[in-house]
Amino acid sequence: MKRALKVLGLTFLLYLGYTFVFGFLIFNLPIVASTDLSYDHEAMLEPSGEPTYAYLLEDLKLSLDSRLALIEEAEETINISYYTIHGGRSRDLFFGALLNQADQGVQVNIIIDYIFYYQSRDEAIYYEAVATHDNITVKLYEPYNPFLPYTIQNRLHDKLLLIDDHYGVIGGRNIGDRYYEVESDYPRKTFDRDVLVFGDDAPHSTVMSMNAYYEELFTHEYTVDKTVTRRSEHGELANLLKDQYIAYKTEESIDNVMPMIRNDAIPVNRATFMRSPLERFHKHPVILETLSAMAMEYDEWFVQSPYVIFSSLMAEYLPDPEGRSITVLTNNPALSTNLFAMSGYERYKNDISVHATLYEFQHEHSLHGKSMIFGDEVSVIGSYNLDPRSATLSTESVMVIHGETFTAHHQSVVDGYIAQSLEVDPDGNYLDDPGVEPVEMPFAKRVALRVVGMISYFFDSML
Numbered sequence: 001m002k003r004a005l006k007v008l009g010l011t012f013l014l015y016l017g018y019t020f021v022f023g024f025l026i027f028n029l030p031i032v033a034s035t036d037l038s039y040d041h042e043a044m045l046e047p048s049g050e051p052t053y054a055y056l057l058e059d060l061k062l063s064l065d066s067r068l069a070l071i072e073e074a075e076e077t078i079n080i081s082y083y084t085i086h087g088g089r090s091r092d093l094f095f096g097a098l099l100n101q102a103d104q105g106v107q108v109n110i111i112i113d114y115i116f117y118y119q120s121r122d123e124a125i126y127y128e129a130v131a132t133h134d135n136i137t138v139k140l141y142e143p144y145n146p147f148l149p150y151t152i153q154n155r156l157h158d159k160l161l162l163i164d165d166h167y168g169v170i171g172g173r174n175i176g177d178r179y180y181e182v183e184s185d186y187p188r189k190t191f192d193r194d195v196l197v198f199g200d201d202a203p204h205s206t207v208m209s210m211n212a213y214y215e216e217l218f219t220h221e222y223t224v225d226k227t228v229t230r231r232s233e234h235g236e237l238a239n240l241l242k243d244q245y246i247a248y249k250t251e252e253s254i255d256n257v258m259p260m261i262r263n264d265a266i267p268v269n270r271a272t273f274m275r276s277p278l279e280r281f282h283k284h285p286v287i288l289e290t291l292s293a294m295a296m297e298y299d300e301w302f303v304q305s306p307y308v309i310f311s312s313l314m315a316e317y318l319p320d321p322e323g324r325s326i327t328v329l330t331n332n333p334a335l336s337t338n339l340f341a342m343s344g345y346e347r348y349k350n351d352i353s354v355h356a357t358l359y360e361f362q363h364e365h366s367l368h369g370k371s372m373i374f375g376d377e378v379s380v381i382g383s384y385n386l387d388p389r390s391a392t393l394s395t396e397s398v399m400v401i402h403g404e405t406f407t408a409h410h411q412s413v414v415d416g417y418i419a420q421s422l423e424v425d426p427d428g429n430y431l432d433d434p435g436v437e438p439v440e441m442p443f444a445k446r447v448a449l450r451v452v453g454m455i456s457y458f459f460d461s462m463l
Contacts, residue, residue: 023149086176087122096245165203193369268403326356343453
């Protein structure tokens, strides 16, 4: 018996070592998968000749209402990709709208990251009520394989809502109450950013390219079906969700949202969808490489990311900052709950402030938006954080919008956040601003950040 326990214990230790080496340590090596995927950044700066409109989704409540209104527009297909869907009223309304439209014969496809589905779901029956509908297919991306531990690092991070070939929403928002002001007293809100792209009353080439990527993602060998055995309570819950949505639709006048968006959307020269390759290990940083080449065409750059982290692999593809005016906006580390990411940012913030004007947001709520501005004519909005995980590990996608009027609007929104931020000097201290009070970090969190930093120091390439 003792011998068997020793063998079992040794086997377990060997497996832990195997997982640690091939699930974590191996990613410190610059093993980059090859790809044929590439983009011509110069073509993105030329007018497309196709009527194209962009609408910035910044307001929390409108970001939910617009999703619900867009779902109502669908005639054939709704394609959805999210990193996480959290429990709460926004999930219930979102699922209710999908079920209602599926009842009309629309095919609904949903893909969620496998690991974060199991980590963030609150009540499985809500997903089951959706997945058991005849016109809804739910899939999960990249299940963890204990024999291939490196698969744990390659996560799905896209946030896409595609309505037929007509409308495409892309940005940083997941589904969860903190991203949408469905409850005015919700204790912890997150300011995020999406953009809706569409054309005239016809399929649009940009949305078609988004759907082509979605089809590749949805049918990929890394993606598995979420199978559910239908039970009577699934139908009961589905009816309840639809009733909640219909009541909300009436109370909030959802039918008025799309006419308002079509009226206020801004014509742009071109909107180009760009995404990362679907590979394991380190992907070739196609998005970073393309955006770096584009940035070199301009003297002024703006970057917003919830945190900013670099790695030696990223450094090979970053643009030369010499002679450029660079502004970076991120969170005060006191605002973020992502200790690992913020511990990485703390190591780089002083270097960032040497090359850029670095602002940290000071507020009771945090920033989650990811965007860039080049010069006065290019806006980039998507799921892409400026960190190693977005650069080479996760699935990511962005929209590159060429248009001065839209970029000016984007800049005005950014300026509002900067007005609530403090500049960081090269020593890591805040410059005084009488109109902005710094958010103080609790002592316990400061200690936790330092402890986590000692660990994350060895894993920058995975932050």
